[in-house]
Amino acid sequence: MMLTSSTFPERLKNMINPKKKELTFILLAIGLWLIATPITYNFYHIAFNNDLACGILLILFGIIALIRPASINFILFLLIGLWLHFAPIFFWYPESIYYLNDTLIGTAVSIIAFGFLQKSDQKKEKNSPSSWAHRVPTIFIALICWLLARYLDTYQLGYIDEVWDPFFSNGTKKVLTSSVSKAFPVPDAGLGAYAYFLEALLAWQGGENRWKSMPWIVLSFGVLAIPVGITSIVLIILQPLIVGAWCFICLVIAFLMLLIVLLSIKEVIAVLRCVKILYMQKKPIWKFIVFGDATMQLSNIK
Numbered sequence: 001m002m003l004t005s006s007t008f009p010e011r012l013k014n015m016i017n018p019k020k021k022e023l024t025f026i027l028l029a030i031g032l033w034l035i036a037t038p039i040t041y042n043f044y045h046i047a048f049n050n051d052l053a054c055g056i057l058l059i060l061f062g063i064i065a066l067i068r069p070a071s072i073n074f075i076l077f078l079l080i081g082l083w084l085h086f087a088p089i090f091f092w093y094p095e096s097i098y099y100l101n102d103t104l105i106g107t108a109v110s111i112i113a114f115g116f117l118q119k120s121d122q123k124k125e126k127n128s129p130s131s132w133a134h135r136v137p138t139i140f141i142a143l144i145c146w147l148l149a150r151y152l153d154t155y156q157l158g159y160i161d162e163v164w165d166p167f168f169s170n171g172t173k174k175v176l177t178s179s180v181s182k183a184f185p186v187p188d189a190g191l192g193a194y195a196y197f198l199e200a201l202l203a204w205q206g207g208e209n210r211w212k213s214m215p216w217i218v219l220s221f222g223v224l225a226i227p228v229g230i231t232s233i234v235l236i237i238l239q240p241l242i243v244g245a246w247c248f249i250c251l252v253i254a255f256l257m258l259l260i261v262l263l264s265i266k267e268v269i270a271v272l273r274c275v276k277i278l279y280m281q282k283k284p285i286w287k288f289i290v291f292g293d294a295t296m297q298l299s300n301i302k
Contacts, residue, residue, distance in 0.1 A: 020115060020116055021066060023112050023115050023116065024062050024065045024066055024073075025062075026112055027058050027061075027062045027077060027109065027112060027113075028058070028059055028062040028063070030055075030058060030105060030108065030109060030112075031054075031055045031056070031057075031058030031059035031062060032055065032059065033055070033105065034051045034052070034054050034055030034058065034084075034105060035051070035052055035055035035056065035059075037051060037101055038051045038052060041097060043095075043098055044093065044094055044095060044098060046091045046093070047087075047088075047091070047093055047095075047098040047102070050084075050087050050091065050102070051101075051102065054080055054083070054084055057076075057080055058077070058080055058109070061073060061076045061077065061080075073116065074113055074114075074116040074117065077109060077112065077113035077116070078109075078110060078113035078114065080109055080113075081106050081107070081108070081109030081110030081111075081112075081113050082106065082110055082198075083106070084102050084103070084105055084106030084109060085102070085103050085106030085107060085110065085194060085197060086106070086194055087102055087106075088102050088103055088157075088190070089153065089157070089186045089187050089190035089191065089194070090186055092157060092186075092187075093157065094158075095159075096154065096157075096159040099154075099157065099159070103150075107197065110201055111201065114201065114204075114205050117205065117206075117214075125208065125209060128208045128209060128211070129211050129266045129267040129269070129270040130206065130207070130208050130209060130210045130211045130218070130267050130270075131208050132208060134263050134264070134266065134267065135203050135204070135263075137259075137263060138199075138203045138225075138260055138263045138264055139200050139203045139204050141256050141259055141260055141263075142196050142197075142199040142200035142203060142260060143196075143200050144256060145192075145193075145196040145199075145253050145256050145257065145260075146193050146196040146197050146200060148249050148252065148253055149189050149190070149192040149193035149196055149253065150189075150190075150193045151163075151249070152172070152176060152189035152192075152193075152249060152250075153187050153189040153190035153193055155173075155176055155189075156176050156177075156181070156187035156188075156189050156190065157187055157190070163176065163249075164249075165247070165248045165249070166248060167246075167248050168245065168246045168247065168248055170245075171245040171246045171247055171248070172245075172247040172248060172249060172250070174243060174244070174245035175239055175243050175245055175246070175247040175250060176189065176247070178242070178243040178245075180235075180242055180243060192232065192253070195224055195228055198224055199221060199224050199225050199260065202217055202220055202221035202224065203221055203225075203264070205217050206218075209294075211267055211270045211271055211274075212270075212271075212274065212292055212293055212294065212296040213292040213294060214292055215271045215274070215275075215288060215289045215290075215292055216289050216290055218267055218268060218270075218271045219268070219271055219289065221264065221267075221268075222264065222267075222268035222271075225257075225260050225261060225264045225268075226261055226264065226265065226268065229257040229258070229260055229261050230261065232253070232254065232257055233254045233257055233258060236250045236251060236253070236254040237254070274288060274293070274296055275288065275289070
């Protein structure tokens with residue numbers, strides 16, 4: 001279980017493939033779309049400025065990536081994509097078309113940015129904690145939570161006047177407009193949707209050996225799926241005590257989040273056991289988290 005010795009730039013180069021020009025051309029096209037769309041549809045000034053700036057940055061970084069490929073391109077593209085997905089709730093976009101455009105474009109840019117990561121070509125391991133049997137249901141459930149939370153978010157942002165609730169009548173409205181929800185600087189449903197999107201994105205990335213080849217992905221996913229998931233479940237259960245009402249869709253999301261926690265806990269535990277072993281052996285933990293270690297074996301961490 002020795003970490004192979006190599007320089008930091010070499011490890012980074014092995015982790016990220018910056019020379020995928022076809023992905024860069026797609027990002028350039030998206031940058032042009034971001035510039036053209038607010039001009040065409042006469043966007044509200046905050047959305048206009050945000051889309052214009054992000055479009056220019058995508059084109060600028062895309063040109064640089066074509067001329068001089070570098071590993072940092074992945075980080076820059078990813079940050080732009082994540083920001084585009086978050087900007088509509090941060091600025092409280094006044095029109096649904098702005099919200100839809102930026103969140104969908106942000107989703108596309110984030111997915112493409114992750115395409116610069118090298119895929120694992122290691123042999124599959126039997127009973128791997130990162131197997132697709134666990135991750136495909138997790139991705140599907142996270143996407144359902146994302147769509148449900150986006151629906152609630154459209155009510156909080158004022159895009160729709162009514163919100164569907166088959167059992168608790170106006171309970172969902174009371175929860176979404178409660179003092180607890182208003183305590184957040186951004187719509188809390190939108191914040192939840194953003195977290196579920198990140199969960200789906202992180203659950204999708206990497207091969208079946210990512211628990212040892214991409215531990216940082218697993219830990220990032222674990223931070224979102226487990227602590228945040230448990231916190232949201234507790235808050236939803238406490239709704240009748242704090243708000244005095246129930247929200248049906250919120251309860252569905254809480255149940256689905258519980259499933260995600262159950263599906264993901266095994267993978268996160270595997271990484272934490274590796275960290276514990278390295279700590280006891282007084283070896284650098286950060287190298288394993290960032291670059292992974294292909295020599296790790298399931299039999300050694302159980």
